[in-house]
Amino acid sequence: xxxxxxxxxxxxxxxxxxxxxxxxxxxxxxxxxxxxxxxxxxxxxxxxxxxxxxxxxxxxxxxxxxxxxxxxxxxxxxxxxxxxxxxxxxxxxxxxxxxxxxxxxxxxxxxxxxxxxxxxxxxxxxxxxxxxxxxxxxxxxxxxxxxxxxxxxxxxx
Amino acid sequence: xxxxxxxxxxxxxxxxxxxxxxxxxxxxxxxxxxxxxxxxxxxxxxxxxxxxxxxxxxxxxxxxxxxxxxxxxxxxxxxxxxxxxxxxxxxxxxxxxxxxxxxxxxxxxxxxxxxxxxxxxxxxxxxxxxxxxxxxxxxxxxxxxxxxxxxxxxxxxxxxxxxxxxxxxxxxxxxxxxxxxxxxxxxxxxxxxxxxxxxxxxxxxxxxxxxxxxxxxxxxxxxxxxxxxxxxxxxxxxxxxxxxxxxxxxxxxxxxxxxxxxxxxxxxxxxxxxxxxxxx
Ligand code: FES
Ligand code: FES
Numbered sequence: 001x002x003x004x005x006x007x008x009x010x011x012x013x014x015x016x017x018x019x020x021x022x023x024x025x026x027x028x029x030x031x032x033x034x035x036x037x038x039x040x041x042x043x044x045x046x047x048x049x050x051x052x053x054x055x056x057x058x059x060x061x062x063x064x065x066x067x068x069x070x071x072x073x074x075x076x077x078x079x080x081x082x083x084x085x086x087x088x089x090x091x092x093x094x095x096x097x098x099x100x101x102x103x104x105x106x107x108x109x110x111x112x113x114x115x116x117x118x119x120x121x122x123x124x125x126x127x128x129x130x131x132x133x134x135x136x137x138x139x140x141x142x143x144x145x146x147x148x149x150x151x152x153x154x155x156x157x
Numbered sequence: 158x159x160x161x162x163x164x165x166x167x168x169x170x171x172x173x174x175x176x177x178x179x180x181x182x183x184x185x186x187x188x189x190x191x192x193x194x195x196x197x198x199x200x201x202x203x204x205x206x207x208x209x210x211x212x213x214x215x216x217x218x219x220x221x222x223x224x225x226x227x228x229x230x231x232x233x234x235x236x237x238x239x240x241x242x243x244x245x246x247x248x249x250x251x252x253x254x255x256x257x258x259x260x261x262x263x264x265x266x267x268x269x270x271x272x273x274x275x276x277x278x279x280x281x282x283x284x285x286x287x288x289x290x291x292x293x294x295x296x297x298x299x300x301x302x303x304x305x306x307x308x309x310x311x312x313x314x315x316x317x318x319x320x321x322x323x324x325x326x327x328x329x330x331x332x333x334x335x336x337x338x339x340x341x342x343x344x345x346x347x348x349x350x351x352x353x354x355x356x357x358x359x360x361x362x363x364x365x366x367x368x369x370x371x372x373x374x375x376x377x378x379x380x381x382x383x384x385x386x387x388x389x390x391x392x393x394x395x396x397x398x399x400x401x402x403x404x405x406x407x408x409x410x411x412x413x414x415x416x417x418x419x420x421x422x423x424x425x426x427x428x429x430x431x432x433x434x435x436x437x
Contacts, residue, residue: 019164019205022193042194043260044347055233055262061193062263063186065164066207109258131257131347 006067008033009077017064024048024059027074035075035104039133046132049105050074056112056131075104078111086156087111090149091142098136105132110146118154122147159193160201166210170293170322173208178295178318180204185320187229188263190256191272214267214322217241223328225291228267228321232279233258235266245326247282247355250338254278257347267321273307273378274349280307280379281355281371282338283324291323292316300325310377334359334367335437340374341426350374352423356434365389365398370431372406375423376413382406389435399435403428 005014008031017026024041027033027050039045041060048060051073079085087110090096097103106129113120113128120128125146126139134142164186167173177183182203186192192200208214214227217240224244226235235241236253255261255269255278269279270290280303288303292315303324306313315321336357342348353373359366368389373379385405392398407424417423 020159020162022159042197043190043256046257046259049259052262056259057263058190058259061189063164063189063193063205063207065166066189066209068166112258128258131259 002065004065004068006069007071009073015064019063019065021064022060023050023057023062023064023067023072026064027059027072033074033076037101037104039101044133045102046105046109046129047102049108049132051077051108051112054112054115056109058131073108075107078107085111086152087114087146087149090145090152094141094145094148096137096141096145102132102134102136106134106142110142110149113146114150114153118150120146120150159196160199162202162205164205164207166207168210170211170213170320173206173211173320174293174295174318176204176206177320180206183317185271187265187268188231190260190264191268208320209265220325223326226266226324226326228270228323229265230267231262232256232264232266232269233261236261245282245286246336247285247338247357248279251278251282251340251353251355254338254340260347266324270303270306270324271313271315271321273311273313275310275377275379276350276353276374277379278338278340278350278353278373281353281373283326284371284379284381285336285355285357285369286326289325290321291325292319293322294318294320298322304381307378337434339430339434341430351419352427352430353379354427354430354434358435358437360394360437363394365392365394368435370406370434372410372427375410375427380413382409384409394435396436399432402435403431406431 001016003016015030027036037047039047043058043061049056050059053071079088087107109129109132125143165176184202184205186205186207209229214229216227232252232255236249241249266279269277283303289300292299308314334357338355340350340353355371357369368386371381385402389402
């Protein structure tokens with residue numbers, strides 16, 4: 001058992017974790033972040049995606065001790081029910097959400113892309129979400145949503 | 158759930174080496190993209206030593222002989238590095254194809270080498286560059302060619318008290334070479350290479366001057382077809398020579414591996430791939 005300290009969605013948190021505990025478990029079971037989902041547990045589906053220092057990581061393969069002193073973001077960082085992030089708005093209006101299981105991870109991969117690339121081409125969008133599987137939408141709507149949100153975000157700034 | 162273990166995070170190389178020597182049943186953890194998956198499936202150790210926080214084992218730096226890559230440098234960092242793009246283009250391309258963005262943000266070049274999969278994407282480019290590894294232990298350090306380091310599929314010559322710290326590539330010999338990496342997979346992302354080729358070729362007035370090829374996923378370990386490289390040296394860049402040399406490579410593969418069911422598919426694909434690479 002060790003005590004770790006990190007920034008979660010902009011706030012400092014301190015939590016006791018077991019040596020063999022994954023970040024996925026810590027977030028869901030100890031910090032009540034239920035947006036981070038468990039799908040495959042072996043780094044293939046992407047529904048457990050989180051941002052560590054703004055880069056996408058699979059939390060199912062990340063030991064919690066690894067985020068000591070780091071900045072961790074989940075989809076809660078992007079927006080909330082009162083004020084959604086333009087990416088979230090776009091996912092809804094483009095029909096990019098069906099069952100929603102992949103959505104938090106998709107949004108984080110999209111967010112991380114737009115941080116580095118304000119005007120991504122479709123190929124770049126596809127590459128950015130290639131580590132996130134969606135079993136419902138067929139991806140087209142997701143790609144459209146990200147392209148649409150990129151346009152809105154560009155206008156805003 | 159993962160099997161029980163105790164984990165330590167090393168902050169310096171010395172600390173990492175003390176843990177590796179001092180602790181019982183210990184395994185080094187870097188990005189975790191292979192190890193944690195295997196542990197999920199039951200592989201177990203008493204201790205893990207996380208070396209991702211050791212600053213000197215990360216990044217790319219130049220030295221007298223060329224440049225060196227820290228073992229915990231991530232695939233993403235390597236694929237985005239302008240320096241690697243210019244000095245080892247095949248490696249840059251290979252790192253950009255591994256896994257998925259998340260895997261590339263987490264996984265490291267050292268981890269890929271130690272895993273020593275026949276399909277590891279970083280191995281063929283490093284073979285083309287005659288990469289040399291530094292392995293350190295409490296007792297000192299040794300250097301070994303990557304080609305000798307991998308002794309069997311998923312097996313290396315690394316001893317239990319050793320830590321892979323650096324990968325060395327010699328200075329810019331490859332200035333006027335055309336260099337690349339291609340792989341064939343079942344799908345674009347999160348896929349394992351079924352076939353891969355890294356190359357660096359220098360041609361001069363219609364003659365092959367220096368041809369370096371490394372082929373992955375066809376033989377138990379990625380390999381350089383040296384006999385053919387030698388055959389091509391100084392030979393004319395002509396269709397007949399190209400066809401002849403590719404035939405020699407394919408025969409060499411069958412000799413090493415024996416006939417495999419997958420070869421019905423692989424051999425014709427590899428033939429086209431190699432011929433096109435040589436034609437340039
Ligand atoms: S649960 Fe982590 S990638 Fe599937
Ligand atoms: S919306 Fe159901 S998995 Fe993507």
